[in-house]
Amino acid sequence: MNYRAWDEAIEAAISSLPQKETRSQRLLALHPKALSTFRASLAGTSLAKPLAPFQQHPTYLLRYLLAEWEDADKKPRENLDELIGLSTERLVASQAWRAGKGECWKTWGFKDMDDMYKNYKTASDMERRVNQWYPQRFFKHDKTGHPVHYELMPNTYEKDLIPPMTIRRIVNNEHTLRHRVPLLNAPPTHLGNDPAIPQDHLPTDRPDALSRPILGVTWIIDGRRLSLWSSSAIYKTGTQLLQASTTVTSAHYPEQGNRAIILNLGSVWMSFYNLAMKLMPASTQSTTKCYVGRDELDSAIGWDSVPKMFQDDKVLTLTEQEIAQAKADDGPFVV
Numbered sequence: 001m002n003y004r005a006w007d008e009a010i011e012a013a014i015s016s017l018p019q020k021e022t023r024s025q026r027l028l029a030l031h032p033k034a035l036s037t038f039r040a041s042l043a044g045t046s047l048a049k050p051l052a053p054f055q056q057h058p059t060y061l062l063r064y065l066l067a068e069w070e071d072a073d074k075k076p077r078e079n080l081d082e083l084i085g086l087s088t089e090r091l092v093a094s095q096a097w098r099a100g101k102g103e104c105w106k107t108w109g110f111k112d113m114d115d116m117y118k119n120y121k122t123a124s125d126m127e128r129r130v131n132q133w134y135p136q137r138f139f140k141h142d143k144t145g146h147p148v149h150y151e152l153m154p155n156t157y158e159k160d161l162i163p164p165m166t167i168r169r170i171v172n173n174e175h176t177l178r179h180r181v182p183l184l185n186a187p188p189t190h191l192g193n194d195p196a197i198p199q200d201h202l203p204t205d206r207p208d209a210l211s212r213p214i215l216g217v218t219w220i221i222d223g224r225r226l227s228l229w230s231s232s233a234i235y236k237t238g239t240q241l242l243q244a245s246t247t248v249t250s251a252h253y254p255e256q257g258n259r260a261i262i263l264n265l266g267s268v269w270m271s272f273y274n275l276a277m278k279l280m281p282a283s284t285q286s287t288t289k290c291y292v293g294r295d296e297l298d299s300a301i302g303w304d305s306v307p308k309m310f311q312d313d314k315v316l317t318l319t320e321q322e323i324a325q326a327k328a329d330d331g332p333f334v335v
Contacts, residue, residue, distance in 0.1 A: 013210035067254035157233035216258030
Protein backbone atom coordinates (compact mmCIF):
# COMPACT_ATOMS: atom_id res chain seq x y z
CA MET A 1 0.00 0.00 0.00
CA ASN A 2 1.33 3.43 -0.96
CA TYR A 3 0.32 5.26 2.21
CA ARG A 4 1.90 8.53 1.15
CA ALA A 5 -0.27 8.56 -1.96
CA TRP A 6 -3.26 7.85 0.29
CA ASP A 7 -2.31 10.80 2.52
CA GLU A 8 -2.01 13.05 -0.49
CA ALA A 9 -5.37 11.89 -1.83
CA ILE A 10 -7.01 12.86 1.48
CA GLU A 11 -5.22 16.22 1.50
CA ALA A 12 -6.30 16.94 -2.08
CA ALA A 13 -9.91 15.87 -1.47
CA ILE A 14 -10.22 18.14 1.56
CA SER A 15 -8.48 21.10 -0.06
CA SER A 16 -11.04 20.99 -2.89
CA LEU A 17 -14.01 21.34 -0.54
CA PRO A 18 -15.73 24.75 -0.66
CA GLN A 19 -16.48 24.54 3.08
CA LYS A 20 -14.49 22.86 5.85
CA GLU A 21 -16.85 21.52 8.53
CA THR A 22 -15.18 18.67 10.42
CA ARG A 23 -12.12 18.89 12.64
CA SER A 24 -10.06 16.95 10.11
CA GLN A 25 -11.14 19.28 7.33
CA ARG A 26 -10.35 22.42 9.34
CA LEU A 27 -6.94 21.09 10.34
CA LEU A 28 -5.94 20.24 6.77
CA ALA A 29 -7.33 23.54 5.53
CA LEU A 30 -4.89 25.30 7.87
CA HIS A 31 -2.03 22.87 7.18
CA PRO A 32 -2.71 21.30 3.74
CA LYS A 33 0.33 18.97 3.85
CA ALA A 34 0.23 18.08 7.55
CA LEU A 35 -0.65 14.41 7.07
CA SER A 36 2.03 13.57 4.50
CA THR A 37 4.58 15.70 6.37
CA PHE A 38 3.85 13.89 9.62
CA ARG A 39 4.29 10.49 7.98
CA ALA A 40 7.61 11.56 6.45
CA SER A 41 8.78 12.84 9.84
CA LEU A 42 7.87 9.56 11.56
CA ALA A 43 9.95 7.61 9.06
CA GLY A 44 13.07 9.00 10.73
CA THR A 45 11.79 8.71 14.31
CA SER A 46 12.91 6.02 16.74
CA LEU A 47 9.90 4.15 18.13
CA ALA A 48 9.65 1.51 20.86
CA LYS A 49 8.13 -0.79 18.24
CA PRO A 50 7.42 -0.31 14.53
CA LEU A 51 3.99 0.92 13.53
CA ALA A 52 1.65 -1.98 12.79
CA PRO A 53 -0.35 -1.97 9.53
CA PHE A 54 -3.44 -0.50 11.22
CA GLN A 55 -1.23 2.30 12.59
CA GLN A 56 -0.05 3.13 9.08
CA HIS A 57 -3.65 3.94 8.19
CA PRO A 58 -4.00 7.71 7.55
CA THR A 59 -6.77 8.01 10.14
CA TYR A 60 -4.41 6.75 12.85
CA LEU A 61 -1.83 9.45 12.13
CA LEU A 62 -4.57 12.03 11.77
CA ARG A 63 -5.66 11.31 15.35
CA TYR A 64 -2.31 12.45 16.73
CA LEU A 65 -2.25 15.59 14.61
CA LEU A 66 -5.74 16.51 15.77
CA ALA A 67 -4.86 15.78 19.40
CA GLU A 68 -2.18 18.50 19.33
CA TRP A 69 -3.78 20.82 16.79
CA GLU A 70 -5.25 23.08 19.47
CA ASP A 71 -3.37 24.45 22.47
CA ALA A 72 -4.63 24.56 26.08
CA ASP A 73 -6.74 27.60 25.20
CA LYS A 74 -8.28 25.67 22.28
CA LYS A 75 -6.59 27.92 19.72
CA PRO A 76 -5.28 26.23 16.55
CA ARG A 77 -1.51 25.93 16.29
CA GLU A 78 -0.43 27.82 13.20
CA ASN A 79 3.18 26.61 13.19
CA LEU A 80 3.30 23.29 11.34
CA ASP A 81 6.75 22.36 12.70
CA GLU A 82 5.46 22.82 16.25
CA LEU A 83 2.39 20.70 15.49
CA ILE A 84 4.48 17.92 13.94
CA GLY A 85 6.88 17.96 16.89
CA LEU A 86 4.16 17.71 19.53
CA SER A 87 2.28 15.05 17.58
CA THR A 88 5.47 13.02 17.23
CA GLU A 89 6.17 13.25 20.98
CA ARG A 90 2.67 12.03 21.71
CA LEU A 91 2.86 9.11 19.30
CA VAL A 92 6.32 8.10 20.59
CA ALA A 93 4.92 8.01 24.15
CA SER A 94 1.90 5.97 23.03
CA GLN A 95 4.10 3.51 21.19
CA ALA A 96 6.25 3.03 24.30
CA TRP A 97 3.08 2.38 26.31
CA ARG A 98 1.88 -0.10 23.71
CA ALA A 99 5.23 -1.88 23.93
CA GLY A 100 4.71 -2.48 27.65
CA LYS A 101 6.12 0.60 29.37
CA GLY A 102 4.30 1.49 32.59
CA GLU A 103 3.22 -0.16 35.82
CA CYS A 104 -0.31 -0.63 34.47
CA TRP A 105 0.78 -3.66 32.46
CA LYS A 106 1.90 -5.48 35.60
CA THR A 107 -1.40 -4.57 37.25
CA TRP A 108 -3.38 -5.88 34.29
CA GLY A 109 -1.22 -8.99 33.93
CA PHE A 110 -0.21 -8.55 30.29
CA LYS A 111 3.14 -7.96 28.60
CA ASP A 112 1.95 -5.27 26.20
CA MET A 113 -1.02 -4.19 24.09
CA ASP A 114 -0.68 -6.97 21.53
CA ASP A 115 -0.70 -9.50 24.36
CA MET A 116 -3.78 -7.94 25.97
CA TYR A 117 -5.68 -7.64 22.71
CA LYS A 118 -4.96 -11.22 21.71
CA ASN A 119 -5.36 -12.97 25.05
CA TYR A 120 -7.79 -11.01 27.23
CA LYS A 121 -10.68 -13.19 28.34
CA THR A 122 -13.22 -12.89 31.12
CA ALA A 123 -14.70 -15.79 33.03
CA SER A 124 -18.36 -16.34 32.12
CA ASP A 125 -19.57 -15.42 35.62
CA MET A 126 -17.51 -12.23 35.65
CA GLU A 127 -18.69 -11.35 32.15
CA ARG A 128 -22.31 -11.79 33.23
CA ARG A 129 -21.80 -9.58 36.30
CA VAL A 130 -20.07 -6.84 34.30
CA ASN A 131 -22.82 -6.87 31.68
CA GLN A 132 -25.53 -6.59 34.33
CA TRP A 133 -23.72 -3.90 36.30
CA TYR A 134 -22.72 -1.64 33.41
CA PRO A 135 -24.36 -2.66 30.11
CA GLN A 136 -22.39 -1.41 27.10
CA ARG A 137 -22.78 -2.22 23.42
CA PHE A 138 -21.62 -1.14 20.02
CA PHE A 139 -24.68 -1.21 17.78
CA LYS A 140 -24.91 -0.02 14.16
CA HIS A 141 -23.94 3.49 13.01
CA ASP A 142 -25.39 6.98 13.21
CA LYS A 143 -26.58 8.96 10.20
CA THR A 144 -23.09 10.35 9.59
CA GLY A 145 -21.55 6.86 9.53
CA HIS A 146 -19.91 6.87 12.98
CA PRO A 147 -20.09 3.69 15.10
CA VAL A 148 -22.53 4.04 18.00
CA HIS A 149 -21.67 2.90 21.52
CA TYR A 150 -24.48 2.63 24.08
CA GLU A 151 -23.96 2.77 27.85
CA LEU A 152 -26.46 2.27 30.69
CA MET A 153 -24.76 3.88 33.68
CA PRO A 154 -24.53 1.84 36.92
CA ASN A 155 -26.01 2.94 40.24
CA THR A 156 -23.74 0.87 42.50
CA TYR A 157 -20.03 0.69 43.20
CA GLU A 158 -18.55 -2.74 42.50
CA LYS A 159 -14.86 -2.57 43.34
CA ASP A 160 -13.98 -5.96 41.88
CA LEU A 161 -15.65 -5.10 38.56
CA ILE A 162 -13.66 -1.90 37.96
CA PRO A 163 -10.49 -3.68 36.66
CA PRO A 164 -12.27 -5.92 34.11
CA MET A 165 -14.45 -3.01 33.02
CA THR A 166 -11.38 -0.79 32.57
CA ILE A 167 -9.59 -3.44 30.52
CA ARG A 168 -12.71 -4.13 28.47
CA ARG A 169 -13.03 -0.45 27.56
CA ILE A 170 -9.39 -0.36 26.49
CA VAL A 171 -9.74 -3.50 24.38
CA ASN A 172 -12.88 -2.07 22.80
CA ASN A 173 -10.97 1.13 21.97
CA GLU A 174 -8.26 -1.01 20.44
CA HIS A 175 -10.79 -2.95 18.38
CA THR A 176 -12.19 0.33 17.11
CA LEU A 177 -8.73 1.38 15.93
CA ARG A 178 -7.83 -1.97 14.39
CA HIS A 179 -11.13 -2.86 12.74
CA ARG A 180 -14.07 -0.47 13.02
CA VAL A 181 -12.32 2.67 11.76
CA PRO A 182 -10.41 1.05 8.85
CA LEU A 183 -13.68 -0.52 7.69
CA LEU A 184 -15.19 2.96 7.43
CA ASN A 185 -12.24 4.59 5.67
CA ALA A 186 -11.37 2.73 2.49
CA PRO A 187 -8.32 3.70 0.39
CA PRO A 188 -8.67 5.18 -3.10
CA THR A 189 -9.56 2.36 -5.47
CA HIS A 190 -6.39 2.81 -7.53
CA LEU A 191 -4.22 2.01 -4.49
CA GLY A 192 -5.58 -1.50 -3.98
CA ASN A 193 -6.33 -3.33 -0.73
CA ASP A 194 -5.34 -1.98 2.67
CA PRO A 195 -3.45 -4.58 4.75
CA ALA A 196 -4.84 -2.97 7.92
CA ILE A 197 -8.23 -4.44 6.99
CA PRO A 198 -8.69 -8.20 7.53
CA GLN A 199 -9.37 -10.13 4.35
CA ASP A 200 -12.72 -11.35 5.68
CA HIS A 201 -13.94 -7.76 6.11
CA LEU A 202 -14.66 -5.41 3.26
CA PRO A 203 -14.46 -1.65 3.83
CA THR A 204 -17.59 0.42 3.62
CA ASP A 205 -17.73 2.19 0.27
CA ARG A 206 -18.33 5.87 1.10
CA PRO A 207 -18.12 8.42 -1.71
CA ASP A 208 -16.72 10.97 0.77
CA ALA A 209 -14.28 8.60 2.49
CA LEU A 210 -11.30 10.77 1.52
CA SER A 211 -12.78 14.18 2.25
CA ARG A 212 -14.54 13.17 5.49
CA PRO A 213 -12.46 10.69 7.47
CA ILE A 214 -14.38 8.97 10.27
CA LEU A 215 -12.29 8.68 13.41
CA GLY A 216 -14.54 8.79 16.46
CA VAL A 217 -17.51 7.09 18.03
CA THR A 218 -20.94 8.46 18.93
CA TRP A 219 -21.63 7.73 22.60
CA ILE A 220 -25.15 7.23 23.95
CA ILE A 221 -25.10 7.58 27.74
CA ASP A 222 -28.28 6.70 29.62
CA GLY A 223 -28.63 7.64 33.30
CA ARG A 224 -32.09 6.21 33.98
CA ARG A 225 -30.83 4.08 36.88
CA LEU A 226 -29.10 6.92 38.72
CA SER A 227 -30.57 8.50 41.84
CA LEU A 228 -29.32 10.85 44.53
CA TRP A 229 -29.68 7.99 47.02
CA SER A 230 -26.81 6.22 45.28
CA SER A 231 -24.64 9.31 44.76
CA SER A 232 -21.71 8.02 46.87
CA ALA A 233 -21.47 4.77 44.91
CA ILE A 234 -21.83 6.57 41.61
CA TYR A 235 -19.10 9.04 42.59
CA LYS A 236 -16.66 6.21 43.38
CA THR A 237 -17.41 4.44 40.11
CA GLY A 238 -17.18 7.62 38.07
CA THR A 239 -13.94 8.74 39.71
CA GLN A 240 -12.13 5.49 38.97
CA LEU A 241 -13.39 5.23 35.39
CA LEU A 242 -12.54 8.91 34.83
CA GLN A 243 -8.99 8.25 36.00
CA ALA A 244 -8.67 5.44 33.45
CA SER A 245 -10.10 7.71 30.75
CA THR A 246 -7.62 10.52 31.39
CA THR A 247 -4.52 8.32 31.79
CA VAL A 248 -5.21 5.79 29.04
CA THR A 249 -8.04 6.67 26.64
CA SER A 250 -7.29 10.37 26.20
CA ALA A 251 -3.53 9.78 26.08
CA HIS A 252 -3.37 6.80 23.74
CA TYR A 253 -6.72 6.86 21.89
CA PRO A 254 -7.08 10.52 20.86
CA GLU A 255 -10.12 11.60 18.86
CA GLN A 256 -11.98 8.47 19.98
CA GLY A 257 -15.14 10.46 20.71
CA ASN A 258 -17.26 12.11 18.04
CA ARG A 259 -20.21 13.27 20.10
CA ALA A 260 -22.14 12.21 23.19
CA ILE A 261 -25.92 12.11 23.54
CA ILE A 262 -27.11 12.09 27.14
CA LEU A 263 -30.42 10.52 28.17
CA ASN A 264 -32.33 10.55 31.47
CA LEU A 265 -29.58 12.25 33.44
CA GLY A 266 -31.51 15.07 35.12
CA SER A 267 -30.18 18.51 35.96
CA VAL A 268 -28.17 17.46 39.02
CA TRP A 269 -26.35 14.59 37.36
CA MET A 270 -25.90 16.64 34.19
CA SER A 271 -24.02 19.21 36.28
CA PHE A 272 -21.70 16.47 37.54
CA TYR A 273 -21.21 15.19 34.00
CA ASN A 274 -20.30 18.67 32.74
CA LEU A 275 -17.83 19.00 35.61
CA ALA A 276 -16.25 15.66 34.69
CA MET A 277 -15.87 16.79 31.08
CA LYS A 278 -14.03 19.91 32.25
CA LEU A 279 -11.51 17.67 34.00
CA MET A 280 -10.72 15.88 30.75
CA PRO A 281 -7.81 17.02 28.54
CA ALA A 282 -8.45 19.93 26.19
CA SER A 283 -8.32 17.63 23.15
CA THR A 284 -11.08 15.44 24.60
CA GLN A 285 -13.22 18.48 25.36
CA SER A 286 -12.77 19.74 21.80
CA THR A 287 -13.59 16.37 20.27
CA THR A 288 -16.71 15.22 22.07
CA LYS A 289 -19.70 17.54 21.81
CA CYS A 290 -22.53 16.77 24.21
CA TYR A 291 -26.24 16.82 23.40
CA VAL A 292 -29.19 16.03 25.62
CA GLY A 293 -32.51 14.31 25.01
CA ARG A 294 -34.37 11.73 22.97
CA ASP A 295 -34.99 14.18 20.13
CA GLU A 296 -31.22 14.35 19.63
CA LEU A 297 -31.07 10.56 19.62
CA ASP A 298 -33.70 10.33 16.91
CA SER A 299 -32.07 13.11 14.90
CA ALA A 300 -28.59 11.58 15.10
CA ILE A 301 -29.43 7.91 14.61
CA GLY A 302 -33.10 7.41 13.77
CA TRP A 303 -35.46 5.36 15.92
CA ASP A 304 -35.36 2.38 13.56
CA SER A 305 -31.67 1.93 14.35
CA VAL A 306 -31.89 2.45 18.13
CA PRO A 307 -32.07 -0.70 20.34
CA LYS A 308 -35.37 -1.09 22.18
CA MET A 309 -33.66 -0.79 25.56
CA PHE A 310 -32.78 2.82 24.72
CA GLN A 311 -36.27 3.60 23.48
CA ASP A 312 -38.15 2.14 26.45
CA ASP A 313 -36.84 2.76 29.98
CA LYS A 314 -38.38 -0.51 31.17
CA VAL A 315 -36.30 -2.62 28.77
CA LEU A 316 -32.83 -3.39 30.16
CA THR A 317 -31.40 -5.82 27.60
CA LEU A 318 -31.09 -6.24 23.86
CA THR A 319 -33.52 -8.54 22.12
CA GLU A 320 -32.17 -11.76 20.60
CA GLN A 321 -32.53 -10.22 17.16
CA GLU A 322 -30.58 -7.12 18.24
CA ILE A 323 -27.82 -9.27 19.76
CA ALA A 324 -27.51 -11.11 16.45
CA GLN A 325 -27.36 -7.76 14.64
CA ALA A 326 -24.67 -6.50 17.02
CA LYS A 327 -22.55 -9.56 16.32
CA ALA A 328 -23.04 -9.08 12.60
CA ASP A 329 -21.79 -5.51 13.01
CA ASP A 330 -18.37 -6.81 14.09
CA GLY A 331 -19.39 -7.65 17.61
CA PRO A 332 -20.38 -5.63 20.66
CA PHE A 333 -17.30 -6.58 22.66
CA VAL A 334 -13.92 -8.18 22.32
CA VAL A 335 -13.69 -10.58 25.26
